[in-house]
Amino acid sequence: MYVYVNGKIVPSKEAVVSVFDHGFLYGDGVYETLRVYDGVVFKIDEHLWRLFRSASLIGLSIPLDANHLKLALYDTLMANALRNAYLRLTVTRGKGPIGLDPDLCPQPTIVIIAQEFREYPRAYYEQGIHLIIAKTRRNDRRAINPQIKSLNFLNNILAKIEAKKNNAHEALLLNSRGNLTEGTISNIFFYSDGILCTPSVDCGILDGITRSLVLDLALREGIAVREAKYTKKDIYSAEEAFITNTTMEVMPVSRIDERVFPVGRISRLLRTAYRNEVRAYCAHVKAKGPSLWAEET
Numbered sequence: 001m002y003v004y005v006n007g008k009i010v011p012s013k014e015a016v017v018s019v020f021d022h023g024f025l026y027g028d029g030v031y032e033t034l035r036v037y038d039g040v041v042f043k044i045d046e047h048l049w050r051l052f053r054s055a056s057l058i059g060l061s062i063p064l065d066a067n068h069l070k071l072a073l074y075d076t077l078m079a080n081a082l083r084n085a086y087l088r089l090t091v092t093r094g095k096g097p098i099g100l101d102p103d104l105c106p107q108p109t110i111v112i113i114a115q116e117f118r119e120y121p122r123a124y125y126e127q128g129i130h131l132i133i134a135k136t137r138r139n140d141r142r143a144i145n146p147q148i149k150s151l152n153f154l155n156n157i158l159a160k161i162e163a164k165k166n167n168a169h170e171a172l173l174l175n176s177r178g179n180l181t182e183g184t185i186s187n188i189f190f191y192s193d194g195i196l197c198t199p200s201v202d203c204g205i206l207d208g209i210t211r212s213l214v215l216d217l218a219l220r221e222g223i224a225v226r227e228a229k230y231t232k233k234d235i236y237s238a239e240e241a242f243i244t245n246t247t248m249e250v251m252p253v254s255r256i257d258e259r260v261f262p263v264g265r266i267s268r269l270l271r272t273a274y275r276n277e278v279r280a281y282c283a284h285v286k287a288k289g290p291s292l293w294a295e296e297t
């Protein structure tokens with residue numbers, strides 16, 4: 001395996017960062033996870049846009065522009081000869097003496113890891129997965145805004161530990177007011193009284209790229225959607241539910257705590273619409289050719 005580290009693609013054994021890196025010392029950094037389908041990085045512009053937003057929200061200036069990051073992503077993919085893959089792009093504050101001051105770190109660290117994509121078990125999509133509502137609450141937006149996709153994932157990890165203890169695949173977090181937010185690595189949707197519902201961004205969530213595509217697809221399919229504040233009760237009384245993220249796409253939910261759900265029509269319809277959208281996107285990128293990602297470099 002080859003890894004991109006600060007402009008060089010090196011064998012994974014040589015891919016190291018300093019123990020003085022503030023990403024390691026303080027979780028001071030941001031990242032994106034991208035999925036590659038048949039050699040095409042899906043929604044690359046949206047992921048890079050969000051990376052720059054996360055960086056800007058922590059006052060981190062990324063030394064490469066979006067076009068150079070695109071080239072670095074594709075170079076890393078090619079070095080690993082991967083076509084169906086998972087890309088993890090990390091930008092940390094960089095190496096510096098101990099201390100919180102970002103000015104201690106003159107040079108951000110950029111790392112790209114590419115790995116073969118391993119499909120989730122088919123049973124997850126056919127039968128749905130089990131969620132719990134965690135006791136751990138989601139970070140308050142005024143403390144650490146969940147829209148910052150940061151290296152500081154302990155809030156989510158604490159909820160994930162609860163999920164594992166309950167033999168669940170994923171945990172949903174409520175915010176301090178008791179409103180639904182999101183999963184540890186996913187956004188949540190449910191269908192109730194003819195409306196596709198999902199917590200609004202102001203509940204304190206990461207506005208997932210899959211989430212916004214699913215909202216668009218639902219509208220295109222003529223399904224009414226509502227982004228709002230919801231409680232546990234709202235989701236318990238829903239007809240069906242699913243979660244979304246870049247790697248899982250649209251994954252149906254069969255149980256939340258003791259409440260059981262069928263894998264319903266809306267989840268299946270949106271999963272198919274999502275897969276079709278992926279195919280159309282890849283065909284479009286391929287038709288345009290490499291110039292799409294090598295523009296102005």
Ligand code: PMP
Binds near residue numbers: 184207211244246
């Ligand atoms: N919420 C959280 C906390 C996440 O980590 C993720 C995964 N990036 C998501 C939602 C889903 O985002 P996306 O659809 O962009 O993968």
